[in-house]
Amino acid sequence: MRKRLRLALAxxxxxxxxxxxxxxxxxxxxxxxxxxxxDAAESAQDTVEDxxxxxxxxxxxxxxxxxxxxxxxxxxxxxxxxxxxxxxETGKFSVEGKDSRQGYDTWAKWVNEEYGGxxxxxxxxxxxxxxxxxxxxxxxxxxxxxxxxxxxxVEFLLGPYSSGLTTGASAISEAADVIxxxxxxTSDSMFERDFxxxxxxxxxxxxxxxxxxxxxxxxxxxxxxxxxxxTSFPTAVANGAIKHLEDNGIEVLAxxxxxxxxxxxxxxxxxxxxxxxxxxxxxxxxxDAVLFTNAADDVGFAPDGMLITVGPSNPKLxxxxxxxxxxxVGPTQWEPTMAxxxxxxxxxxxxxxxxxxxxxxxxxxxxxxxAASGLxxxxxxxxxxxxxxxxxxxxxxxxxxxxxxxxxxFDDRGVNTSKPMGTVQVQDGAINxxxxxxxxxxxxxxxxxN
Amino acid sequence: MDTLVQALxxxxxxxxxxxxxxxxxxIIWGVMGVINFAHGEFIMVGAYMAxxxxxxxxxxxxxxxxxxxxxxFVVGFVLQKLVxxxxxxxxxxxxLLVMFAVSIIMSNSVKLIAGADFRRVNSDIxxxxxxxxxIATIPRKHTVVLVVAIIVLVALQTFLQxxxxxxxxxxxxxxxxxxxxxxxxxxxVYAFTFxxxxxxxxxxxxxxxxxxxxxxxxxxPWALRAFVITALSGLGSVKGTLxxxxxxxxxxxxxxxxxxxxxxxxxxVITAFGLLVVTLVLRPQGLFGGLRPVDAGGH
Numbered sequence: 001m002r003k004r005l006r007l008a009l010a011x012x013x014x015x016x017x018x019x020x021x022x023x024x025x026x027x028x029x030x031x032x033x034x035x036x037x038x039d040a041a042e043s044a045q046d047t048v049e050d051x052x053x054x055x056x057x058x059x060x061x062x063x064x065x066x067x068x069x070x071x072x073x074x075x076x077x078x079x080x081x082x083x084x085x086x087x088x089e090t091g092k093f094s095v096e097g098k099d100s101r102q103g104y105d106t107w108a109k110w111v112n113e114e115y116g117g118x119x120x121x122x123x124x125x126x127x128x129x130x131x132x133x134x135x136x137x138x139x140x141x142x143x144x145x146x147x148x149x150x151x152x153x154v155e156f157l158l159g160p161y162s163s164g165l166t167t168g169a170s171a172i173s174e175a176a177d178v179i180x181x182x183x184x185x186t187s188d189s190m191f192e193r194d195f196x197x198x199x200x201x202x203x204x205x206x207x208x209x210x211x212x213x214x215x216x217x218x219x220x221x222x223x224x225x226x227x228x229x230x231t232s233f234p235t236a237v238a239n240g241a242i243k244h245l246e247d248n249g250i251e252v253l254a255x256x257x258x259x260x261x262x263x264x265x266x267x268x269x270x271x272x273x274x275x276x277x278x279x280x281x282x283x284x285x286x287x288d289a290v291l292f293t294n295a296a297d298d299v300g301f302a303p304d305g306m307l308i309t310v311g312p313s314n315p316k317l318x319x320x321x322x323x324x325x326x327x328x329v330g331p332t333q334w335e336p337t338m339a340x341x342x343x344x345x346x347x348x349x350x351x352x353x354x355x356x357x358x359x360x361x362x363x364x365x366x367x368x369x370x371a372a373s374g375l376x377x378x379x380x381x382x383x384x385x386x387x388x389x390x391x392x393x394x395x396x397x398x399x400x401x402x403x404x405x406x407x408x409x410f411d412d413r414g415v416n417t418s419k420p421m422g423t424v425q426v427q428d429g430a431i432n433x434x435x436x437x438x439x440x441x442x443x444x445x446x447x448x449x450n
Numbered sequence: 451m452d453t454l455v456q457a458l459x460x461x462x463x464x465x466x467x468x469x470x471x472x473x474x475x476x477i478i479w480g481v482m483g484v485i486n487f488a489h490g491e492f493i494m495v496g497a498y499m500a501x502x503x504x505x506x507x508x509x510x511x512x513x514x515x516x517x518x519x520x521x522x523f524v525v526g527f528v529l530q531k532l533v534x535x536x537x538x539x540x541x542x543x544x545x546l547l548v549m550f551a552v553s554i555i556m557s558n559s560v561k562l563i564a565g566a567d568f569r570r571v572n573s574d575i576x577x578x579x580x581x582x583x584x585i586a587t588i589p590r591k592h593t594v595v596l597v598v599a600i601i602v603l604v605a606l607q608t609f610l611q612x613x614x615x616x617x618x619x620x621x622x623x624x625x626x627x628x629x630x631x632x633x634x635x636x637x638x639v640y641a642f643t644f645x646x647x648x649x650x651x652x653x654x655x656x657x658x659x660x661x662x663x664x665x666x667x668x669x670x671p672w673a674l675r676a677f678v679i680t681a682l683s684g685l686g687s688v689k690g691t692l693x694x695x696x697x698x699x700x701x702x703x704x705x706x707x708x709x710x711x712x713x714x715x716x717x718x719v720i721t722a723f724g725l726l727v728v729t730l731v732l733r734p735q736g737l738f739g740g741l742r743p744v745d746a747g748g749h
Binding site: 259266270271290300320 | 452453457460463558566587590661667706718719
């Protein structure tokens with residue numbers, strides 16, 4: 001028995017020694033391979049430069065005929081750019097997830113079918129978006145982003161829906177040095193992490209309520225109450241709202257938070273009713289808008305002004321809740337009536353018409369934000385002339401373009417600071433932009449129902 | 451004083467609503483030893499049926515509730531015969547997994563048919579509130595549900611105590627073998643119990659569709675609440691369910707109202723689950739004593 005043990009030990013040690021020797025060999029091989037790759041890359045670069053120079057010479061020499069030929073060559077589809085996105089098809093964010101997906105697909109369909117593919121120096125590239133259902137769960141979204149990068153080999157990412165999901169997903173893409181452009185995760189905290197690869201085309205959460213609160217202040221509102229779900233995005237919006245209320249001289253009488261996935265908000269709304277505030281500000285997602293309105297109906301809470309973060313800009317909310325949401329105010333990233341346009345996808349109204357022809361329903365701003373994310377990535381790739389991450393990142397940082405979604409220009413954090421946030425109000429069952437003044441198409445009605 | 455009255459009213463309103471929603475779960479667990487993981491999905495299906503009846507034919511949920519009960523009674527009977535009956539003799543975990551799979555099938559099927567959008571069922575009867583002087587308001591939606599809950603509770607309690615079939619159900623819950631020895635057809639009792647509970651659960655979904663947003667994945671939080679209330683009340687106890695649901699409703703409402711700072715609603719959730727832990731450790735038969743303790747094994 002002891003003999004066998006000794007033999008086993010000796011074999012194990014011998015194996016260890018061989019492995020160590022192989023290991024050092026392997027390292028050498030890798031090193032030399034690395035050098036070889038570097039050499040090859042250098043010579044390849046030289047070749048590319050030579051070819052490019054030659055091509056430029058030829059083009060200059062032979063004039064228009066060759067230009068036309070080059071253009072014809074450049075117009076053929078030579079490849080596919082793979083883009084990945086985790087989106088909520090099921091769970092709490094299934095509505096917004098579907099809107100976001102339709103937004104991404106609107107851009108992709110337009111690029112592939114009408115625009116002719118993304119233009120790079122060697123030709124045009126079709127766009128392929130690979131989607132996975134993140135089930136409205138942050139961990140799942142992060143895992144899926146990892147899978148998109150590792151297994152599907154996507155070159156770029158588009159964001160999931162909501163800040164909670166984007167926070168984790170963007171950490172994965174940052175670690176893998178893959179660019180993520182997004183329009184539906186707007187919490188400020190995401191952009192305080194010094195990430196290099198995360199870009200937001202939408203307005204950041206803390207400014208969601210700015211123009212709305214200014215409109216309330218201009219109409220004489222003096223007191224307010226605030227309730228919000230204690231998660232990333234609603235907290236960022238509510239903290240911004242509290243700051244904007246104070247800046248505008250409106251007293252905050254009470255602030256209430258509630259946990260994720262609420263089922264009834266009556267206790268909070270009952271408490272608020274006792275305080276008789278001029279305005280109510282509710283931060284959450286679409287489902288919270290339904291719960292706030294239900295609770296207000298149930299306990300007879302009818303302040304002069306109600307501002308709810310997500311929902312009032314969505315026609316579905318009016319279909320479902322009818323009169324209950326009349327006069328309710330909400331922020332909007334974008335509306336088809338806004339006077340924005342650009343050379344891609346036309347004007348805001350053009351985008352809305354196209355979207356409706358594809359999906360049979362009018363676009364909500366989440367869909368427009370998603371489409372704008374795809375478009376920003378598209379413009380950056382074309383401006384960079386390559387799909388190389390560093391070059392596309394530089395192009396995004398330097399971007400300053402007008403689009404159907406509004407101006408797009410990113411600051412150092414990766415946030416689009418060129419576009420202001422609008423405010424809508426439900427008026428006679430229609431969603432009208434009432435602030436800021438430049439974008440407004442109707443007068444702001446305050447108190448509600450006046 | 452006004453605030454206290456309102457908090458109490460809110461608590462009772464929520465309690466009534468929870469009672470109706472949880473009853474079926476509690477009885478199925480108590481009588482058959484099956485943890486119905488698809489409980490929330492039966493609420494969801496009832497709510498969708500009410501939504502369809504309201505949006506297509508203009509029928510108030512209060513009126514569509516009875517037909518929904520009858521339809522889902524039949525569905526429950528068939529489901530029990532075809533699926534649940536086949537696994538009922540195996541350990542708890544098997545039936546739990548089967549019902550979990552059923553819940554996934556149900557929610558995704560409804561999503562395929564009706565889409566993922568949130569729906570709210572509008573009702574003229576269940577809309578607005580009554581004012582109690584200047585002191586407080588009483589929500590109509592919850593009141594209707596509370597009244598129905600009380601009617602169902604009284605009917606169910608009478609049925610279980612007075613009728614032969616009701617007595618058979620209680621006997622089956624207390625001792626299956628003994629019940630069989632005295633000639634009770636246990637399969638029939640189980641099928642009827644399951645069908646009855648699914649009917650009540652779907653009906654509760656129909657009535658509460660005016661209160662909570664309706665969407666295909668609304669089920670799991672309600673199944674979780676049902677679990678908490680059943681564990682607090684004791685399995686299969688009709689009175690216990692009422693007591694625990696009212697207790698939980700009032701507790702959540704009072705904590706949410708009176709907790710200092712801005713986190714009352716969050717404290718309410720923590721308190722409810724803290725209470726669950728304490729109950730399971732110190733009093734596994736539930737606060738109100740059920741048909742069997744929570745830790746009773748499978749058949």
